Amino acid sequence: MPKRFTPEEYAQGVLAGNRVLLSRAITLVESTLPSDQTLAHEVMELVLPHAGKSVRVGITGVPGVGKSTFIEAFGNYLLEQHGKKLAVLAIDPTSQRTGGSILGDKTRMETLAANPSAYIRPSPAGKTLGGVARSTRESILLCEAAGYDVIFVETVGVGQSETAVHEMVDFFLLLMLAGAGDELQGIKKGIMEMADAVAITKADGANLHPATSAQAEYQGALHLFPLGASKWSPRVTVCSAYDKTGLAPLWETVMDYVTLTQENGSFAQRRKDQNLHWLKHSIRQSLEERFYQHPFVQEQWEQMAQQVVQGQKSPFAAAEELLQGTK
């Protein structure tokens, strides 16, 4: 058991950009021990006034899209060309990470991991989506307080974690592969409409032509869809982590988005909405956890749910019975 620090020691270490203290603080917000959680709340309260000054970018895409190499190339570009400090976090509640995932596979991001301006933190293992979403969101704030001005939050592109990431970032980037319909395999319905940009990866060699065709097609398609509150028109770009091409236009896209939304107020509004979202979401999760763990519900749930699913019982009547039993 490593020595515990006081909340002030954690906060001062984080604010000084001390990577060891930052990692320890993140471990603290990831912990489920009640005493750690109390301490974590105190640390968060001290760092909160110093957080918020970054661009938070969510990055998703199915395995095979080249997410790890993309993040390494794009990350190095930001460090070298723009002098950024970059933190890379991940949401992956399954915790059994397989091939194609950057953060379980450090060898594929050697240069980024070795750069003192980059901080890379794998997803905690064995946590639920709710737990990992919470700790990732607090980790973003800790990294910001430690001076990182670009935060990538990576997700795997096949589950529900995209929605959670979308609710904690400023900009949501979907990576896709070109290739006649195949590009859709594994992408969940609804994720396209969350994207602020789509980047077609591996646009090099023989792939370049299909990639630029796909770019034109998707750009045309996205223009037909309604805009969100930000009034931003999603863009489609092509890039190659291998040739290191397309990275500048992509960063320009992110910056154009930030400029537009800061000017029209939706950047700040989105963050406010997200804060409120996590308050309500967190309340909802606790209420449901309490309910579903109630002995009466535990005992009745299987049978009741089956009757409802089979259409033998009204869902509303069943809900009322279960709620009565927990009062």
Add this chain to the structure above:
Amino acid sequence: MPKRFTPEEYAQGVLAGNRVLLSRAITLVESTLPSDQTLAHEVMELVLPHAGKSVRVGITGVPGVGKSTFIEAFGNYLLEQHGKKLAVLAIDPTSQRTGGSILGDKTRMETLAANPSAYIRPSPAGKTLGGVARSTRESILLCEAAGYDVIFVETVGVGQSETAVHEMVDFFLLLMLAGAGDELQGIKKGIMEMADAVAITKADGANLHPATSAQAEYQGALHLFPLGASKWSPRVTVCSAYDKTGLAPLWETVMDYVTLTQENGSFAQRRKDQNLHWLKHSIRQSLEERFYQHPFVQEQWEQMAQQVVQGQKSPFAAAEELLQGTK
């Protein structure tokens, strides 16, 4: 106060297709009086085994798209050409319905309203989305038990009710107008990806050409998006309520969808998922209602939410404080 019937009387009346009893039963499921609710549960239990045998079609589109005239034309087509019995329900929690809405404006659907094979029920006034969703869902089942084999559930296309309707129908139809980008005005982001079909309305006269161009554009765009669990490729059609054209291809589209999804099992699966959704949704709503009405939360909420929104307090810490206060 009208005379109350026994649960058996209601159920027998509904099953016999008695429109007066059907209307009275729907009034019962709409009621918020506890004694009515108990009675409604008993009626629903008797009726449930006889429900389910319809095609449930959700219809949405912004005001001005011609929803009322479309529903009248499409409804009459189904009655006359296919011998269907049609029930038209609505979800509109705002209750202050303005122009362009069919159900507050019976004069625009005279012929349908006059047809004994059609049953038209306006949305109850002054209810919340949760309340109206619940009563609409039970009304669907009552109409099915009364022998209606096609159910339209209309929604207004600008709020959150689309998601609720999507969760209670088999097929979701989005009505759109052709016209260079304007067609997107008012449609909420995300609704396009819910649609099983898009029908471009008012495709007549000088509008026919723009409508068929829009059809081609949208059809191309939708092919680029991932399919849902049903494996159905959304289709785009054109129609004119004035010329009575495009109604047959649209109904064919619905029937093709039903055939495909019944064969691959996703039709039944979607209904099962929806049953479970409403059970969980209903539990969630009650838990949250209880929580937000708690005196401690009522007293603390404003200030706490403000601090969270402004980034002065962690949403997770605030949630915990509020939850502690209600224990």
